[in-house]
Amino acid sequence: MNFPSKLIEDAVNEISRLPGIGKKTALRLALHLLKQHEAITSALALSLTRMREEVKYCSQCHSLSDEDTCSICQNQKRDRSVVCVVEDSGDVLAIENTNQYQGLYHVLGGVISPIQGIGPEQLHCERLVERISKGEIKEVILALSATMEGDTTSFYVGKILKPTGVKVSSIARGIPVGGELEFTDEVTLGRSILTRINYAQE
Amino acid sequence: MNFPSKLIEDAVNEISRLPGIGKKTALRLALHLLKQHEAITSALALSLTRMREEVKYCSQCHSLSDEDTCSICQNQKRDRSVVCVVEDSGDVLAIENTNQYQGLYHVLGGVISPIQGIGPEQLHCERLVERISKGEIKEVILALSATMEGDTTSFYVGKILKPTGVKVSSIARGIPVGGELEFTDEVTLGRSILTRINYAQE
Numbered sequence: 001m002n003f004p005s006k007l008i009e010d011a012v013n014e015i016s017r018l019p020g021i022g023k024k025t026a027l028r029l030a031l032h033l034l035k036q037h038e039a040i041t042s043a044l045a046l047s048l049t050r051m052r053e054e055v056k057y058c059s060q061c062h063s064l065s066d067e068d069t070c071s072i073c074q075n076q077k078r079d080r081s082v083v084c085v086v087e088d089s090g091d092v093l094a095i096e097n098t099n100q101y102q103g104l105y106h107v108l109g110g111v112i113s114p115i116q117g118i119g120p121e122q123l124h125c126e127r128l129v130e131r132i133s134k135g136e137i138k139e140v141i142l143a144l145s146a147t148m149e150g151d152t153t154s155f156y157v158g159k160i161l162k163p164t165g166v167k168v169s170s171i172a173r174g175i176p177v178g179g180e181l182e183f184t185d186e187v188t189l190g191r192s193i194l195t196r197i198n199y200a201q202e
Numbered sequence: 203m204n205f206p207s208k209l210i211e212d213a214v215n216e217i218s219r220l221p222g223i224g225k226k227t228a229l230r231l232a233l234h235l236l237k238q239h240e241a242i243t244s245a246l247a248l249s250l251t252r253m254r255e256e257v258k259y260c261s262q263c264h265s266l267s268d269e270d271t272c273s274i275c276q277n278q279k280r281d282r283s284v285v286c287v288v289e290d291s292g293d294v295l296a297i298e299n300t301n302q303y304q305g306l307y308h309v310l311g312g313v314i315s316p317i318q319g320i321g322p323e324q325l326h327c328e329r330l331v332e333r334i335s336k337g338e339i340k341e342v343i344l345a346l347s348a349t350m351e352g353d354t355t356s357f358y359v360g361k362i363l364k365p366t367g368v369k370v371s372s373i374a375r376g377i378p379v380g381g382e383l384e385f386t387d388e389v390t391l392g393r394s395i396l397t398r399i400n401y402a403q404e
Contacts, residue, residue: 002298004291005268011253014246018231029220031292033254034266041254044216045247051213052235052243064236066207089206090233096204 001027008034060131062107062124064089072096072105079103081138085128085157087111087145095143103141106131111149112156120156128157132164139167146173172197203229210236262333264309264326266291274298274307281305283340287330287359289313289347297345305343308333313351314358322358330359334366341369348375374399 001023003009008030015026033041057063058070065071072078072092082103086092092105108123131137140161144150158168174192175184184192203225205211210232217228235243259265260272267273274280274294284305288294294307310325333339342363346352360370376394377386386394 002295004266004272004274004294004298005253005257007249007253007257007268008266011249014249017242017246019234020227020230025222027292027295028222030250030253031290032221033250034257034291038254040219041250044219045251047209047213047216048232048235048243049247051207051209051232052240055207055209055236064206064210066209070206072206088233089236090229092206093204093229096206 057107061092061105062109062127063092063105077102080136082141083128083131083137083139084141084143086143087150087153091143103139106140108144108153108157111144111147111153113149120160123153125157125160129160129164132161132166137166139169142168142170259309263294263307264311264329265294265307279304282338284343285330285333285339285341286343286345288345289352289355293345305341308342310346310355310359313346313349313355315351322362325355327359327362331362331366334363334368339368341371344370344372 003012008027011030012023012026015021015029016023021029033044055064055066056068058065058073059068060073061070063070063072067074079102083106084095084101084103085106085108086095087108087110089107092107095101095105106124106128108125108128110118110123112118112120112123128140132140140157142154142157144154154170161168172195173188174195175181175188181189205214210229213232214225214228217223217231218225220228223231235246257266257268258270260267260275261270262275263272265272265274269276281304285308286297286303286305287308287310288297289310289312291309294309297303297307308326308330310327310330312320312325314320314322314325330342334342342359344356344359346356356372363370374397375390376397377383377390383391
C-alpha cells in the first residue's frame with residue numbers, strides 16, 4: 001500500500017497492530033481522525049496513555065483497578081464467602097455483566113499452558129490458597145474456559161484447594177441458551193447428559 | 203456495561219467513537235493494550251497525536267501531505283498534463299494503489315450536498331480553475347462516486363471547466379470486474395450498454 005505521508009503510514013502501522021484490525025481498516029480510522037476535530041484524537045491518545053500507565057492490579061483479587069483495592073473487593077454488600085476463579089479481568093467483566101453473581105473474584109492471570117511456557121508458578125494460585133486460609137471463604141467457583149488449558153488449570157486449582165477443605169464447584173458446561181440440540185457437538189452434548197440437573201418445574 | 207475502572211471506561215468510550223467500533227470491540231482492544239508492553243500503547247498514542255497535529259494539506263492538490271507540497275505534486279516523473287478530480291484523500295490512495303494512473307490529482311474536499319449544507323463554495327473548485335488557467339493541464343478526469351451527490355458535483359465541475367476549453371472525461375461506470383451480469387442492478391446495466399466501448403480483440 002502506498003501512503004502520501006510518513007506520519008499517516010506510521011499511524012496506520014501502529015493501529016494495525018491491534019487485534020482484528022488490518023491495514024485497510026487502520027487507514028479508514030486514520031482518515032476518519034484526520035477529518036474530525038483535533039480534540040477527538042488528543043482525547044483518544046490521552047485516554048489510552050493514562051489507562052496504560054495508571055491502571056493497577058487489585059492487591060486482593062488481581063483484577064484491573066484504579067486503586068490499590070478494586071471496587072468489587074471494597075464493596076461491603078458483596079458475599080465474601082464465595083470466590084469465583086477466572087483467567088483474566090475480561091472474564092470478571094463478562095460475569096459482572098450477567099448480574100447473576102454477588103461474590104468476590106480471583107484472577108489467575110492466565111491458564112496453565114506448557115506450549116506457551118506458562119506453569120502454575122506464573123499464575124496467582126498461591127495467593128488464592130493464602131486468601132482461603134483466612135477462613136472467610138466457604139466456596140470457590142471455577143469459571144475457566146472449557147479448553148484443554150482451562151480444564152488442566154481447574155484440575156490443578158482443585159487439587160491445591162483440597163487440603164483447605166473449602167467447597168469447590170465449577171460453572172456448568174452444556175448447550176448454550178438458544179442453542180439447537182442437533183447442532184451441538186457430541187462432546188458438549190455427552191457432558192450435558194452426564195452432568196444433568198434436576199428439572200425444577202413450578 | 204459495568205467497568206472495574208474509570209480509566210478503562212474512559213478509554214473504551216474514546217475508542218468506541220471510531221467508526222465501526224462498538225463498546226465490546228473497544229473493550230477487547232483496551233484489554234489487549236493492557237496485556238501488552240507499555241511502549242506499544244505510547245507508540246500508538248504518539249503516532250496518532252503526531253499525525254493529527256502535523257499532517258498538512260498540499261498547497262497544489264489539497265491532498266494530505268507531510269510537507270507544503272505533496273510527494274505526487276513534487277514528483278517530476280508524473281504526467282503534468284492530466285489531473286484527476288476526487289472527493290477526498292482516501293480516493294487518491296485508492297487510485298494510487300491501482301498503479302494505473304500517472305497524472306496529478308485535485309482533491310475537492312467533499313461533494314456538493316444541499317442536505318449537509320455543502321455547496322460549491324466549500325469545495326476547492328475555484329482552485330482547480332486557477333490551476334488549469336496556468337495552461338499546463340490538457341485533460342481533467344472526474345473520478346467522483348456514482349451517487350446523486352457525486353454526479354451533481356461532476357456536472358458542476360464540468361460546467362465551470364467549459365470556458366477553459368480543457369478536455370473533461372469521467373471514469374467509466376459499468377459492471378465491476380468479476381461481477382455477474384444477472385446480479386447487476388438495472389441502472390448500472392443500462393448505463394453500461396449506453397456507454398459501451400469498442401471491443402479490442404488482439
